Amino acid sequence: MSSDTQNDNEAVTFADLGLSSKVLSAVSDAGYTTPTPIQAGAIPQALQGKDVLGIAQTGTGKTAAFVLPMITRLEKGRARARMPRTLILEPTRELAAQVEENFVKYGKNHRLNIALLIGGVSFDEQEKKLERGADVLIATPGRLLDHFERGKLLLTGVEILVIDEADRMLDMGFIPDIERICKLIPFTRQTLFFSATMPPEITKLTEQFLHTPVRIEVAKAATTASTVTQRLVKSGSKPWDKRGVLRDLIRAEGDEIKNAIIFCNRKVEVSELFRSLVKHDFDAGALHGDMDQRARMAMLAGFRDGKLKLLVASDVAARGLDIPDVSHVFNYDVPIHSEDYVHRIGRTGRAGRSGKSFTIATRGDTKYVDAIEKLIGKEIEWHDGDLSTLTESDEDHGHRGRGRERAGRGRERGERHPRDEHRARKTRDVSETAEQPSAAVVPAEALEERRNRKEAIKANNAEREPHRDNEQPRGNGRQDRPRRYRDEDEVNTVVGFGDDTPAFMKVAMKV
The missing domain is CATH 3.40.50.300 (P-loop containing nucleotide triphosphate hydrolases)
Structure with a gap:
């Protein structure tokens, strides 16, 4: 060669x-x-x-x-x-x-x-x-x-x-x-x-x-362009923490952001982050491999033509896309494969232009950050202090009492709505009600009707009690168990089914 x-x-x-x-x-x-x-x-x-x-x-x-x-x-x-x-x-x-x-x-x-x-x-x-x-x-x-x-x-x-x-x-x-x-x-x-x-x-x-x-x-393999300013940004590990850090970064950069690509490791995170940004009034679009081809091309065209300011994407957008003037790249997730970091931040700082990249890192991302720095041959500066400065409150804030957020939905960090507490109480009330016997929620009139019906059945059985002596035992070991009978004109409704009682359960038993 x-x-x-x-x-x-x-x-x-x-x-x-x-x-x-x-x-x-x-x-x-x-x-x-x-x-x-x-x-x-x-x-x-x-x-x-x-x-x-x-x-x-x-x-x-x-x-x-x-x-x-x-x-x-x-x-x-x-x-x-x-x-x-x-x-x-x-x-x-x-x-x-x-x-x-x-x-x-x-x-x-x-x-x-x-x-x-x-x-x-x-x-x-x-x-x-x-x-x-x-x-x-x-x-x-x-x-x-x-x-x-x-x-x-x-x-x-x-x-x-x-x-x-x-x-x-x-x-x-x-x-x-x-x-x-x-x-x-x-x-x-x-x-x-x-x-x-x-x-x-x-x-x-x-x-x-x-x-x-x-x-x-023409360049050392796996090197990054010198025109790109690279920074690491600390964050708590919860999704709402990272989304809050990303929003703060975007707002802090302000008018310096002409357009930006935000990279996620998984397609599901692309969708979740896109919805979150739109909910917070950011001009954003999404791009990942499961989208219809026409939708993907339309989204890319809109971003390339300046109709979209932010593009949330998987690594499908990290290679070779000709968008020459991207001002910022945000790594919402630290890439698992260190080579992908080179390609992601290569979307900015192209053709001699300057660009910025911010990579949000949590405590669990340390080994991936180390692999990236080893690959590119230099340390990446921290934006506002490294992970050692991440306090316990920074790690957990926004986590307490956020059941809906833990499920990947709901409000973002630091944005508790007055209705949240009411919803939590309502949820508790519903769960407590579900644990009570069904009779607790039956109307009083229905209960009275049930009691009267039971008493009528007991009285009818009592009248038939003398006929039991003339009956032959069934020979199944249950001779001492009393038998109950119903009259054909008795209301044949099984308690508990209401109007939806199956037909076979309405057939009267004959003596």
């Missing part, structure tokens, strides 16, 4: 990289003149048909590093039905859709057929695009294999394979799918492989699928 690291590209322009005039015109129209280090290093090698291993932190322009040379190479040739010429694999729907947008933007002077295969979209529409022939096929691994197994796709014509965000593919468990896909593609293909980090599993993958690649590494 050869090495080619380029750190100084101040004098390099896109015109120096060997791109076609049509591509250069589109790049110029997009407002770009100077390539980023990863673009300056990867584009010339990709144009020569070499395998490329690109390693760079998020936000450095990796997408354009493979889109621009691919468009140039696709100017010659034409796609055939169901046989795409190039294939780009992405871990998430959002990343795949974003790559499609890049091809549309930079390929506006070309007549490229682009097919996007992602979940949440009709198979029929995707199949129609494949039938027309795709110059560029952008897909998530699962949906790609679905089309292949349905016999709607052939991969024997793929000339260029791009595996993007490889470390994210590893985290999401897509590596077996990628291995299968690579076996379906011609051995003579060109492979462009991009990743922000290089764990051992990814290194093995590159050795398996890349042939004498050119390594372009």
Whole structure:
């Protein structure tokens, strides 16, 4: 594996990289003149048909590093039905859709057929695009294999394979799918492989699928941008404590927040935090993997266009999303995987801009914080004192007497409503009533009617008592147990059922 690291590209322009005039015109129209280090290093090698291993932190322009040379190479040739010429694999729907947008933007002077295969979209529409022939096929691994197994796709014509965000593919468990896909593609293909980090599993993958690649590494793996101010914020461990700390941070930053992404570890926390922020009159939206694809794209578009100020998201928004001017990132949860911290805060401070990140940490997050600091190679400053300054009252305030809050609902810390005590008393009264016998809540008239009915039955049985001597014992060991009889004209209603008494229980017993 050869090495080619380029750190100084101040004098390099896109015109120096060997791109076609049509591509250069589109790049110029997009407002770009100077390539980023990863673009300056990867584009010339990709144009020569070499395998490329690109390693760079998020936000450095990796997408354009493979889109621009691919468009140039696709100017010659034409796609055939169901046989795409190039294939780009992405871990998430959002990343795949974003790559499609890049091809549309930079390929506006070309007549490229682009097919996007992602979940949440009709198979029929995707199949129609494949039938027309795709110059560029952008897909998530699962949906790609679905089309292949349905016999709607052939991969024997793929000339260029791009595996993007490889470390994210590893985290999401897509590596077996990628291995299968690579076996379906011609051995003579060109492979462009991009990743922000290089764990051992990814290194093995590159050795398996890349042939004498050119390594372009423009920054130390798993480093954070120097333009991002990072802070840790202490908090109690209860959800209402963390939500209160987050609201205080947002209010304290005030007008400095142009827009912000708030990351949670779990989808259920995304939903709960989103509802909490909306309830407290914050302009917020939500984004997670269980949402319908159209809703996810609409939410992203609203945030990108400035219609939403806060976006509460899972790690589906942590990789590669092209939102260039995010001012703040808030980690509501400390990420369990330290690499995710790098990607999350990489959503801000992009393209040389400044940004801020705040990570809310509890006592239980200490080992995750230590792992993050070890990965990025430096300590993160505390915003208002570290966890050792967290008092017991800070840890528990808002916890006492908050039954509804413990269930994940109800009011936030420090916002007790006057109706809360009334609701608590009402709940206690209901529980105490439920423990009393049912007769305690029966109207007096009904009780009197029951007593009269019982006395009538007793009197009737007493009148029949002499007939018992003439009866033969049943021979079942219960001869000494008295028997009771009813007259046919007696009201045949069983006490306790009311009007809903089953019919078989209303049949009179005959002597």
